[in-house]
Amino acid sequence: MRRFIVLAMFLLLMMVLMVTPALAEEAGEAKTPQGIETSLDTVWVLIAAALVFFMQAGFFFLEGGLTRAKNVSNAMLKGAMDFCLGALIFWAVGFALMFGADRGGFLGTGGFFANMADPQWNGLPLYVFLFFQIAFAGAAATILAGGIAERFKFGAYCIATVTITGLIYPVVGHWIWAEGGWLYRLGMLDFAGSTVVHTVGGICALVGAWMVGPRAGKYDPDGTPRAIPGHNIPMAALGTFILWLGWYGFNPGSTLKASPAIATVAMTTTLAASAGGAVAMFLTWARYGKPDVSMSMNGILAGLVAVTAGCAYVSMVSAFAIGLVAGVLVVFAVEFVDRRLRVDDPVGAVSVHAVNGIWGTIAVGLFAQASYGEANGVAAVNGLFFGGGVAQLGKQLLGIVSVSAWVAVTATLMFLALKKTVGIRVSEESQRVGLDVSEHNLEAYPDFQPAVAEKGGM
């Protein structure tokens, strides 16, 4: 492990020496309308990026709240470090792979350390675009954390997160968001990243959770899942609302431009989240007899993930419908993953991000309306339900399949490599005492008496 640390520090230091400093762009005297507009766009995208950045805290609070007290410090550090390491690697490498000069529609190259010829990106200062993209990359990477919670080695997690932000995610981003990307050119639509961010993160979480195996005690010998309740519901609730807040940067910010279109996007986002939350609450009430708190929170997030692809292409009513379906999907997906797949996903990362990322991407092919796309200054496309036939739907499905395949393969290889080298799963004893002690020599709540676990399955 020590060797790994030394290596990491060496690499960090290399960066300093390797790079020729980029010349910063000139600050235009903001007196002309043109100049003011650039400033306004910069302000808007910067604030949006800051909100997306803050989603990191939402993610680690959600994970921490839905898992046990003995692993919560580990959740905090994972969430902090995947951003710190991810930001550095994305700046150094990921950004170039994603937005550098296109190579055959598959990959960008050039512009490592954000050394790009043009200090602007479609009229936006390059650095604010980079900041926004870093925040997104952080979100894509941190989704994994929840899925593999309570049993993954911290060192292996650091390497995994760097690989996602530095390679797996930027390639997908290039395909769909870079002008030369093959899916972009094909016309696949994913406005703010249901696929690019959430499906990518969700599939990484699925592969990771499956390969690391379930938490000790999660499944009875006969495969019956046992409940392992989270330790702090308010923490999870605050995490959810921080995420929701961040989504007002995530979705409207993806316009990368201050325009009236952001108003429409904010509303579709609001309605889908609300519908997802409401329907998950009613559905669990009907199914389990009482309204379920953590599933309702998941319902909100499911609605948000699902509307992310289509938020600029669909009407209010469609957004509402997308959220409704998402809220239903997430409830059944959680049960399916837990009972049928027997993949132990403590926070529902797969159900929220992978399943609803896919649903949201499909939904564009169903609900898109050219009038909305046009009004919002993006692609004007009609989906299946609005007279556009299956053309767009086909592109969306192709995108989903290709991205899923890419992520599934690369993530599997990554986890396999980690398993063979540093290992990915902590010992049963480590799990018993908790990762806080075994991985960090720390108790998260030393002033409080922990209660003896004495839960039985049913």
Add this chain to the structure above:
Amino acid sequence: MRRFIVLAMFLLLMMVLMVTPALAEEAGEAKTPQGIETSLDTVWVLIAAALVFFMQAGFFFLEGGLTRAKNVSNAMLKGAMDFCLGALIFWAVGFALMFGADRGGFLGTGGFFANMADPQWNGLPLYVFLFFQIAFAGAAATILAGGIAERFKFGAYCIATVTITGLIYPVVGHWIWAEGGWLYRLGMLDFAGSTVVHTVGGICALVGAWMVGPRAGKYDPDGTPRAIPGHNIPMAALGTFILWLGWYGFNPGSTLKASPAIATVAMTTTLAASAGGAVAMFLTWARYGKPDVSMSMNGILAGLVAVTAGCAYVSMVSAFAIGLVAGVLVVFAVEFVDRRLRVDDPVGAVSVHAVNGIWGTIAVGLFAQASYGEANGVAAVNGLFFGGGVAQLGKQLLGIVSVSAWVAVTATLMFLALKKTVGIRVSEESQRVGLDVSEHNLEAYPDFQPAVAEKGGM
């Protein structure tokens, strides 16, 4: 209960089918100063709305922190669901009642599901205006949650919150904020909603808390109140500061326009909050012997509520004075409600929102200065202390009385109806084990040993 759930889900689904999709507004090519200005206003109001949205988390953290651990998950779900359901109902109905074509000054009609002819609202994209109003409606509704905490049926709460957002609140909003509203035309001034939001919410909380009765064990047989300490002070403190942050969207955002006036409003807001907090701290120190933490937090909120009506009409010094009075009022009001009215209001919702909402509305009639109103581009009025006589004060009082009457009557009818049908109060046994278990089958903190309550009255 199951029937109620099925009905609710049916209604949600109906919405999808019932509505013709609205055409989105056109995204003006933002090259002209006019276009840039619209974009800037959109950005500003959207960010303000996002901050107001985040106040939901502030509210549920404040409530959760000031009540007991066994009811905290319930507080989280109430806060999440009153927004989810409230956003949907306000979009579907409330917005039309509030801002639709005026009927006799009393009610708006038309524009359900935000289907309005004009895609703009006074030059602002309709959807960002709607988003801002949804966030406000959510705040008005969630105030109730704190007042009836720890004993209210969750299902009944959902219905109450939908009624407030869908009917009680929009009517008041129409009176005071819609151009045709009778109080608006009369010249009553409530810049950001001391009355519209806070008095409405506060009176709902008063009626609700009174009708549901006190928590088990709150009053001795002889009527002496017993202390029921909140379970998590940092949680309440964070809630307070999230609310304060949100107020920088709430008050300056109510300009609905990016202009230098927002600077003045931000400062009056800051000074009133600071004065309210400081004075409550000193006053409790003098009265109780030591500075009281939760009352000081209430003092901050009291200052914020009180300055909300007048923040664009008054000077810095006046804002400071308004905050001072608010901080004093809240301390005495909490004692008065607890000991004299014997209404059990666990978080001080009545004292913070109703009492100071009223005080703030009155304060406009006292402290308004035409020079400020003018500079901020709003009504130029002088209050009693600045040579304007009692004219404005009279209008303010009339507004307060009418709104209070409307809310008191409708809220009473609503709670009565709920009481007769689904019931509003959980059993003593449910209170004993806590709403988390009885209403949601959940423990909020399963990893921690709860301490046996062994508090005595004095």
Add this chain to the structure above:
Amino acid sequence: MRRFIVLAMFLLLMMVLMVTPALAEEAGEAKTPQGIETSLDTVWVLIAAALVFFMQAGFFFLEGGLTRAKNVSNAMLKGAMDFCLGALIFWAVGFALMFGADRGGFLGTGGFFANMADPQWNGLPLYVFLFFQIAFAGAAATILAGGIAERFKFGAYCIATVTITGLIYPVVGHWIWAEGGWLYRLGMLDFAGSTVVHTVGGICALVGAWMVGPRAGKYDPDGTPRAIPGHNIPMAALGTFILWLGWYGFNPGSTLKASPAIATVAMTTTLAASAGGAVAMFLTWARYGKPDVSMSMNGILAGLVAVTAGCAYVSMVSAFAIGLVAGVLVVFAVEFVDRRLRVDDPVGAVSVHAVNGIWGTIAVGLFAQASYGEANGVAAVNGLFFGGGVAQLGKQLLGIVSVSAWVAVTATLMFLALKKTVGIRVSEESQRVGLDVSEHNLEAYPDFQPAVAEKGGM
């Protein structure tokens, strides 16, 4: 104490009577590009200020999490009150001392209660500039709280915080940031306040922590430090991320202008924070055997503090290097303060703010590049590493020395005066039961069983 309270309330009331209300500036009809630009700048600075305001919550959560449960309510009230009192005093006095008409380069005068002739500040509405400055003053003052945590008298803390915001901090601010200030004229550069805010706060914390003495039980008779673990790691992690979020207002907001330059500043801020966090994590891993959670969080903050002075003058790579050094510095500084200086600084305030404030200020003299300063519209200076020689470095050092001397002397006098009068240290018995009970008659977590402290030194 009661006399002190009465006095304080009297003073607060005096303010109302003493002041003639200022005339608010006129709200320019924002139709001209000029007008729109002003509005845009106002929006940007207001939002930045709101984010900086929210850092208060970050500070009190960081402190609360890294200290024991029995003192957490005290931490909350300290954090709330230093802002409330600080905002009032800075409005009344501090702002005038900092930005009023210059007297000999040392102090501003005139403009108490923000009564300034010009309703604008370099084209920015005066009140939004004031709001931004109030938020900064709050940050400078609250740094003290962490250093003297768990043993300082609440009343004395209130007086100290008022003195810092009303006198110690504004004088430094005048020197460096006001046009007439002697360090400003000399050309010392501190873009967003590594020295003005962080070194000032950090040295106050150092002097305070030293004069109040260590917490009971912190040092063995032979001077060996004992570990006193914090009670809530997630709380500290959230605090850190709230602070980081706030820094996106702190640093880019210090442009006081919406311009593309904020993009560059946001990115330097991000890279330094990430580098600081990453390197602290790896370094503690190498030194202590496992990656340390709270030190990694400190590493993030160290990177942020260090880049604050130079964020608009340096390249991305330089920002990264500054963060790397900061992350290393903070780890060794914490150990040094704890073991060599034997100053008990529970949250690392000295190491994060004083040490890295100084490092960041020096770094400007090393890493500044004229091309960046120019592009960002600020001073165009080359540091030692970029061909500028030692000229700038000398100015930076002079600034650090002068400011440190001023703060060390005034803070010492202040704490001495407090010690002689109201006293600064609570009794050992108060420490044993905790400040929550002894200073506020409150338990922060009455529903939970506290664990008996049974830690041994090593």
Add this chain to the structure above:
Amino acid sequence: MKKLEALIRPERLEPVMEGLRSLGYPGATITEVKGHGKQKGVTHMWRGAGYRLEFLPKVKLEVVVLDEDLQRVINAVVKAARTGAIGDGKIFVYEVADAVRIRTGESGFQAI
């Protein structure tokens, strides 16, 4: 001297203490324990999966009494703690060999 160890419902603690006080035994020690007996545990839900809490929260009340007061104390506790439903709890009685008051060093029955 005898030690009476009563395992009771948490919410009956106050009336039981009331009863003890009236018999001249204000001193007692309480511990939060979890009990299992005839009373069935409760079922909770976590994300769609039910789980049983087999142990229910109880309070263990310990009070050392003089031999002659034993029966009266037992009766008082039974009276105050009983609800008649399963889960009311049990009382166990133990012989106490000695007692010491730390403050004074007194021992035996004077220490109670």
Add this chain to the structure above:
Amino acid sequence: MKKLEALIRPERLEPVMEGLRSLGYPGATITEVKGHGKQKGVTHMWRGAGYRLEFLPKVKLEVVVLDEDLQRVINAVVKAARTGAIGDGKIFVYEVADAVRIRTGESGFQAI
């Protein structure tokens, strides 16, 4: 009647309870305690300074049994709680003078 007081590893609670149930003793009381014995405490780190937790979490399991069942119960507990490593814990046995079921007022062995 005897009271058996077993200080065991928290993670062995479930198998021990299983064993008791199979002997017809479903009723028991558990308390979370901290123990110190031959087993060494663990070392934690806080900001660069190590500190020892001298006491380790244990569960105290109390079950009152009839004299004739005592040995069998002891054997069952030992079997289920043993891991063979230091820190497995101890069992102490005490004489119980009397037992009362609060719900019914029954006393003596009927109360168990």
Add this chain to the structure above:
Amino acid sequence: MKKLEALIRPERLEPVMEGLRSLGYPGATITEVKGHGKQKGVTHMWRGAGYRLEFLPKVKLEVVVLDEDLQRVINAVVKAARTGAIGDGKIFVYEVADAVRIRTGESGFQAI
């Protein structure tokens, strides 16, 4: 064998353990309990209403000792736990019928 059960102030735990160690009794079990005795509870404030905490936090320290060491252990505990103020606590002594070391199965005095 005797069990010594001391109810002491939480902050006196360390010196008491020190004393026990020096007598050759490193093993002990502690429980966090709440006690009520001559010592008055404390008054807290909640939003203007005072409330008394009738029970104060105490630590229950249990240590099983050989009969011959009993008096010395009692003396050591009394010495280390005493402050002289009300609330210092009590020690109760019980007869132990048997002891078993789970790890080895040894019983009787060898198990201590």
